[in-house]
Amino acid sequence: MAVHNGFPFLAGAVQSVLDQAHRDFEFIIIEDASSDGTGDWLESQASADDRIKLIRHYQNKGLTKSLNRGISVASGEYIARMDGDDVAMPERFSRQLDFLRANPSVVLLGSEVELINELGFSLGNRGHSTDHDLIRRDLLSGNGGALTHPAVMIKASALHQVGGYDECFAVAQDLDLFLKLSELGRVANLSDVLLKWRQHPASINRTRACEWQQVKQIAIRNCIERCGADQIAREMFPVPQSFNFPATLLGQATFCQSRGERRASLKLALRSIQSGESFVKASLFIIKQLANVCVERLFKV
Structure with missing residues (x-):
């Protein structure tokens, strides 16, 4: 001091x-x-x-x-x-x-x-x-x-x-x-x-x-x-980390789901099925999301 x-x-x-x-x-x-x-x-x-x-x-x-x-x-x-x-x-x-x-x-x-x-x-x-x-x-x-x-x-x-x-x-x-x-x-x-x-x-x-x-x-x-x-x-001015946006429709669906965009994520998963990109994985993704919706509504009641 x-x-x-x-x-x-x-x-x-x-x-x-x-x-x-x-x-x-x-x-x-x-x-x-x-x-x-x-x-x-x-x-x-x-x-x-x-x-x-x-x-x-x-x-x-x-x-x-x-x-x-x-x-x-x-x-x-x-x-x-x-x-x-x-x-x-x-x-x-x-x-x-x-x-x-x-x-x-x-x-x-x-x-x-x-x-x-x-x-x-x-x-x-x-x-x-x-x-x-x-x-x-x-x-x-x-x-x-x-x-x-x-x-x-x-x-x-x-x-x-x-x-x-x-x-x-x-x-x-x-x-x-x-x-x-x-x-x-x-x-x-x-x-x-x-x-x-x-x-x-x-x-x-x-x-x-x-x-x-x-x-x-x-x-x-x-x-x-x-x-x-x-x-x-x-x-x-450090180099920013690159933002790797998912290339696949299912990857984009997962991306939207992680940010709470459920409607968008379901639409993208359906398109993944329609395009033949990933039938099984996209179907399981949709089933899981719909099951979560049902559980949430059940507990609200």
């Missing part, structure tokens, strides 16, 4: 991490030269819980450099992100750890998040894809909703392999990182809500939205340079 002037939401965010069902973790907090008393308050919290490792900056360095500072001292196998105005569900760490350990090819894991306002009232779920290919396409299109930054857990070895966050990015550093990680391994989102993601007037996604829109183009352009335009085109 990197925080600058974290009040009034910081206490709830910190407590939600300390209250995790999974207890074995180090909680690295980078206090980035706050002026509202955040640093002193965090000092008191660190003295009360030895899981908190507090790093203080006395000159503001910004989010990206602060996060890299935290990564440099982290000793865990996995690194979870968290912001100072959000609320983690108690089972967040345990659910994400279980999934990552069961799926070693996944290097980046997010979750569904519930949006809340400054008062904590629900604004509904954000709506995340869970499939790697869909998330990857969202990232390539610059969709910031592909993964929610403070909800992710990352395999530390993969994070070091891509060099952490690119400090050229003051914003959209998460998009740039997620694109790199999705090139290295699989990415996913859990479908369960494991974070309450707070939206308020001081949220970065509001205060720096215009800048984010501009910078994300650089992240995508860098990805195209790394992977090549042909590879990106294949990912963005």
Whole structure:
């Protein structure tokens, strides 16, 4: 967690991490030269819980450099992100750890998040894809909703392999990182809500939205340079599976029956008999369909 002037939401965010069902973790907090008393308050919290490792900056360095500072001292196998105005569900760490350990090819894991306002009232779920290919396409299109930054857990070895966050990015550093990680391994989102993601007037996604829109183009352009335009085109526009429409009349009858088009399926089966295509199979198909109709009407009575 990197925080600058974290009040009034910081206490709830910190407590939600300390209250995790999974207890074995180090909680690295980078206090980035706050002026509202955040640093002193965090000092008191660190003295009360030895899981908190507090790093203080006395000159503001910004989010990206602060996060890299935290990564440099982290000793865990996995690194979870968290912001100072959000609320983690108690089972967040345990659910994400279980999934990552069961799926070693996944290097980046997010979750569904519930949006809340400054008062904590629900604004509904954000709506995340869970499939790697869909998330990857969202990232390539610059969709910031592909993964929610403070909800992710990352395999530390993969994070070091891509060099952490690119400090050229003051914003959209998460998009740039997620694109790199999705090139290295699989990415996913859990479908369960494991974070309450707070939206308020001081949220970065509001205060720096215009800048984010501009910078994300650089992240995508860098990805195209790394992977090549042909590879990106294949990912963005995968070849659709061919639709093999049945060639025989009986096959078409079965096709219609599977979609609830009973009248059409019976007509096609009769034509199959009349054409000499398949007398026995088509007859049995019709008998079965008529028997189903009789049974349905019997039970309705």
